[in-house]
Amino acid sequence: MAPFKKAILFPALGALALLAPGCKKTKDEDPEVVRRKDELKKIHELYATYLKNEQRPPRQVSELTQHAQEVIYPDAVRVLKNGDYVVRWGTDLNSPGAVLAYEKDAPKNGGFVLTADGEPRQMSAAELEAALKSKS
Secondary structure (H helix, E strand, O other), rough: HHHHHHHHHHHHHHHHHHHHHHHOOOHHHHOOOOOOHHHHHHHHHHHHHHHHHHHHOOOOOHHHOOHHHHHHHHHHHHHHOOEEEEEEOOOOOOOOOOOOEEEEEHHHEEEEEOOOOEEEEEOOOHHHHHHHHOOO
C-alpha cells in the first residue's frame, strides 16, 4: 500500500473504531419514545414563540393553532388539536420545574411530562400529581 494511502486510511479507521462504541442503541432511541419527546419539545417551542411574540402566555389552544403556527409547527398543532396532550395554559416558562404539558393519559397511567424548561421526562401518575400540586 502506498504511504499516502496509509496516512489517510489508518487514522480514518482509528477514528471509526473510537466512534463505534457510541453507536449502541439505547432505550431512548425507541421510535415511539423519540416521537413523543419530539412532540412535547415542539409544543414547548410553539408555546415559547407565542409568549415571545405576544408578550404573554397563551390562554387556550386556539391561540396556538392558528394558520401561521400550523405552517411552522405542524406536528405540535396537530397533537394539540387531537387532544393528545394537556397544556397548562398561562404557565410561566421562567419556572423550570413547572409542568407545562403532559400526555392526556399521564394522570392515570404515567407518561411523558413537559416542564417549563422544555425537557420532556417520564413520570409516574403519582409523580405527576405531586408536580401539579406543588407548582399550581
